[in-house]
Amino acid sequence: MDKRSRPFMYCLVRKSRCTSIKSWKLTTNSKAARSNTPQERTMPMPTWIDHLGSARSALLYCVLSAGLLTGCSTNKEQMLPHGQNTMMDVWNQGTTGSAGSASGRQLLDARSELRRPIDVRATQAFQDSAAYTQPVQTTAQSGSCHVCVSAPCGLRSSTSPWLHHCVPSLSACAIRHAWRAGRGLLMTLFQRFKSRAPLNSATQTDIAGDPLLSEPSAVELEQPEDDLVEDLKASDQNDVDAALERYLKRLEDQGIPAPGDWRNPKQKPATVGDVAALYDVKPSFVDLLPWIEYLPVEQAMLLEDGKSLAAFFELTPIGTEGRDPEWLRKVRDALENALQNSFDELDTSPWVVQFYAKDETSWDDYLRNLREYIRPQAKGSPFSELYLDLFKHHLDAIAKPGGLFEDTTVSKLPWRGQQRRVRVVVYRRVVGDAAFRGQTPAMHLDNICQRFTGGLANAGINSKRMDGYDIRHWLLQWFNPHPDHLGTTLKDFDRFFQLVNKRTEDAGEDLPLVTGDDFAQGLFYREPKSDSQKGLWYFDGQPHRVIMLDRLREAPKTGHLTGETRKGGDALHALFDKLPEDTVLAITLVITPQDVLEAHLEKLARKSVGDNQASLLTREAVNDARKLIGREHKLYRGSIAFYLKGNDEAQLTARSMQLTNALLGAGMEPVASDDEVAPLNSYLRWLPGNFDVNQKRAMDWYVQMMLAQHVANLCPVWGRSSGTGHPGITLFNRGGAPLTFDPFNKLDRQMNAHMFLFGPTGAGKSATLNNLLNQLIAVYAPRLFIVEAGNSFGLLGDFAKKLGLTVNRIKLAPNSGVSLAPFADAIRLVNTPSQVKTLDADDLESSDEDMNAKPDEDDDERDVLGEMEIVARLMITGGEEKEEARLTRADRSVIRQCILAAARICSDADRTVLTEDVRNALRTAGEDTSIPEGRRNRMLEMAEAMDMFCMGADGEMFNRTGTRADFSYET
Structure with a gap:
């Protein structure tokens, strides 16, 4: 005791x-x-x-x-x-x-x-x-x-x-x-x-x-x-017992412990260890990501070591439709040179280049570009705003999961509205002293990126450097595949991404957050989960996995993965079109010094002793590799991965099987999902900027030797044409991506633009023309003159009139009372003499240059004289080739002078310039005795030719005051 x-x-x-x-x-x-x-x-x-x-x-x-x-x-x-x-x-x-x-x-x-x-x-x-x-x-x-x-x-x-x-x-x-x-x-x-x-x-x-x-x-x-x-x-014992029983029953129904449950001797009180466990830090998925902060000045992402930087780019794929093999080979060689000659080959911390490709159904970038492209005269109009809303609805409708329809003619695959986005990440993991030959990491990265983008431009590949908003937009959709915080519809998803990712302006003198701005932390709005037994990551409850490429069975061809080339048979499509939806292709290339690889090849040759089959094949492969290196075909180390996701594990398993079958059919052997060692680590390893070449055995176990030419063939820079990027007119290519061009933009044409649309009956010619005119009205708000024999554009006229545009519907027929005034705008040449220019009606390129020099001015005020000259020439020659050949430059000058003279007379009389006024001006000039007789006779001859449009049915139509309208519809 x-x-x-x-x-x-x-x-x-x-x-x-x-x-x-x-x-x-x-x-x-x-x-x-x-x-x-x-x-x-x-x-x-x-x-x-x-x-x-x-x-x-x-x-x-x-x-x-x-x-x-x-x-x-x-x-x-x-x-x-x-x-x-x-x-x-x-x-x-x-x-x-x-x-x-x-x-x-x-x-x-x-x-x-x-x-x-x-x-x-x-x-x-x-x-x-x-x-x-x-x-x-x-x-x-x-x-x-x-x-x-x-x-x-x-x-x-x-x-x-x-x-x-x-x-x-x-x-x-x-x-x-x-x-x-x-x-x-x-x-x-x-x-x-x-x-x-x-x-x-x-x-x-x-x-x-x-x-x-x-x-x-x-x-x-x-x-x-x-x-x-x-x-x-x-007290009454029975009443108390009944009340107690009812009370305990209510507690049990609500899942609340009874008042005496705390007396349970088997229930142990909380210990110090239990309290300390409340403050334990569990392993975090975010801690394994490299992105710390985007630096706007350096235009680069700061990695987790605080010294290394990564640059992000978005590339525009090269169109391969209809290209001959020789053209594709030249572009491939230019891309190979860009990969081989742009980067410094360093023994420690070599440069890493990563290519990513994915078919996305997000149209935010396209819609923002379209809204900004609308001309000032049309911006904010009811027609333009309604068109933008309708087109956004159309884009969401064609992006239906599983495809909108089956293309049984060309690709033999489902067609779906989507954009193939190609992104490139360039970075270098700095070890020790961050300076390289007197350059800071930011300066070194910028120099390398300029050389690399210049090499891509030589191959015809356009690149755009991504800012913090673009990078965050990309990765937010990667790690938040089902953000149902605001709802379960696609509109709710778009609204969520708009709320959590906004373009912010410079804060100025505002102090930054005390807690910092961890880029990776801000990408997740639900806790990621993992299943080590199944090798799956779960984001928003949806399973994700990565499938690695084991080896290539045969040398890849140009555009092997994403180019639209014939792979055999009647179908014309890209291999990437056959892959499951939401697949992400990731190609990682390590710029390895060639002397290091040559030493490795020498080591393999020394170990390949004996006369067995394996030794003979190894020595032969080493000799082939040495020959290729000597021919300026560099050998690098690389890896290819495919990221998959599904709504549930069953769908993910089906997509994994679909991917495996597609790759095996293209001569590419993937690693089976059950055979992948540490699949959770593999998923993290090939994320943008996350592969660390300085880790032990990183270069020996996780990357394999690849020729730069093969990497160029496999890169996702091959694809389908997406147009010029000017969304005056938007169509769609066979891959479902927008195809944009603008015939009214000087950068998109070489000469005066004409279009010939043809097809069999019922092919959709009228519907296509209505679509094109809708887009032109929404973007330019032009003055349109439509002449047709049927009634294909009647609904378009009603639609435009309902939205506030002026529509003048005219039926051209004898005794219809309809008239046109082709010279009505001539009076503007007198009222605004500064706008009077002597333009060459045949030299429309000079007219375009003048229009582009002053984009805010009205087009018809700059080329009105040339337009009226063309109308007068058509009346004089009747469009006959022989009469047009007789017309000299002197005749054209007289026509212009007579148009101006008629405009002055009508301006003084305060009336519209008619065809007969131009005819009278020609007659007056022909009666001038100061002019040589030959010239006077020619003027009188031209006046007589124009007189045909001043009498009869033609005179009724072209020699009377017309009606001004934004939309003239003539049948």
């Missing part, structure tokens, strides 16, 4: 230690006699009892001694088990029986939970008595009646431990924490005799619970009241 738990007895009368013991008998009171524990014990009697003088005094002081024993002090940590009965229960067992105690306790809990009023005095009594209840030493649990107490004055007695058998036997399960017990049996006995043994000294208790008293003192305690228990006994 330790020092703290040794029993002591302090004698109040003599203030001396007890020395001798005799047998004596202690009898408890009547209430204690009703308890389940033995109430009588035969004990040795101390010899000092003889000096007391009477049995009453002996009994008094024994009881007082027993009362002092209630100050038992033990170690706080060595308490009896949780979840047992309280000291209040022990008291009730001694007074009302165990059954009554349990029922009373249950009624107390029920009443407390039912929010019934509780007697305040009883509550105060519980609180007062709880302060004097002490925890009991653990040793009391081992025996049936071993209760150890200490002397109140701190003195230690030499009395044997068996003296304390005078205390009534208490079950170990009846003692609980000191702070939960209401009162004890010995404390109650002490309360009954406190008036006979007054003590005045104050009590002081240390942390362990030992009372430290200089002198014995009495503690003033109130007699415990039984009003609450009596009140509960007097």
